[in-house]
Amino acid sequence: MVAGSLSDAAWRARVRTAALTSDEVAVTALADRAGSRALKSQLTAADRRIAAAKGLDGEVGSLLRLRLGDASMRTALTAGTAPWVAAATSDDNATTITAYDSHGLAHTLDARKPPARPVYVVDIDGAKALVAGLNVLSKELARNGIASAAPAAQQDLADPSRATAATSGFWTTRITAVELSDDEEPWSKGDAEIYTLVTGFGRDGNVRIDPVDMPYLDNDGTVYRPNQILVNWANYKYNLADAVMMEEDGSTNYRDLAKAIATVLLAVIDQGAYIPLVNAVLEAIPDDWWTDDPDYVDSWYTLAQSDRGTRHGARGNGWMTVEPYFVQQS
Structure with missing residues (x-):
């Protein structure tokens, strides 16, 4: 969902600016401000599923967050390199991480060594x-x-x-x-x-x-x-x-x-x-x-x-x- 949305150049630029100026981006709110109704609807539904899975009240609000995977990626992202998107892992012993490009193609990355390409990590607050x-x-x-x-x-x-x-x-x-x-x-x-x-x-x-x-x-x-x-x-x-x-x-x-x-x-x-x-x-x-x-x-x-x-x-x-x-x- 997030990876595919980055095929839109204007949205990709908005996310890049937010990721470079903040440690974490409240991506649902960002989609709302950008007027992206379809994406906001998808993210809001995902927020509700996360809250339910964690046994939380609906009043908790949006939990989805997006951040740059590692500080070493800032230079490439600033230069305009197209980022990939990965879900945060909670497994300390993971050896690989799967990231997706805007076309939906999967890429296997080393979990211990940050890649040269910038990667957005989607996580919860x-x-x-x-x-x-x-x-x-x-x-x-x-x-x-x-x-x-x-x-x-x-x-x-x-x-x-x-x-x-x-x-x-x-x-x-x-x-x-x-x-x-x-x-x-x-x-x-x-x-x-x-x-x-x-x-x-x-x-x-x-x-x-x-x-x-x-x-x-x-x-x-x-x-x-x-x-x-x-x-x-x-x-x-x-x-x-x-x-x-x-x-x-x-x-x-x-x-x-x-x-x-x-x-x-x-x-x-x-x-x-x-x-x-x-x-x-x-x-x-x-x-x-x-x-x-x-x-x-x-x-x-x-x-x-x-x-x-x-x-x-x-x-x-x-x-x-x-x-x-x-x-x-x-």
Whole structure:
């Protein structure tokens, strides 16, 4: 669809200008501004299918994005070389990528070495999808009987209505530094969209899961220092919790994930002592998530309220430095 549309010289020039002046192009909106009704209709229909496949509400809006595959392609694109179009891959182990020209002909490219010819990569807005998805996840978990707060990146943790702690404040665990392993990835893959499911036993003794959006964690091999709240201990019965780090990609259906997790975790009973829940969460992840595009990043068992220092993930794919942090309430 997008590749074929580039046979129109005026549209091709409009897309080229947008791709050279922006990291990502909202291609559906661009088609609307260009007055291309037929293309806009096709892209809008594709947006609806993507939202439905991911279990998102229709109000999420357009998720389709177009970007230049690699910065090295800018010179050729500026010079007027006709670009090809490829779909983003979520498979870190891909060795080839298929791109299409404006005549619909397929071209096989090396996934590790960017080609000399410019290639547009069609992807989804991962950050936008993740924000909407975590809201759906939290609501669906609650609807299925698992307590869950709004995604932590959106909470006002200083608001007393968000916690059951004393009016003077409450203790949290804060991430002061975090890094994921430096793995070679295909040039067509965009930034990672990472989130963490914090799980433990709520004050009522039932299992709860609190999603935490980590929008800054874009690239492997980079140390980030977010000073982000990971665990709000006012929500938990014990001074221990687990964390399962995941990556958003095109295959993630948040409604299905919530139902799968709820099915497994509702069977876990508080026995008067803390029980790690990482394995239960991993068992709930649909089988197809473990093939080609592993959405599971790493996990941390039994994070303690008193933990201070660096904790390495059980999978060996990342580490984070944490510290107790008291949130003062006014």
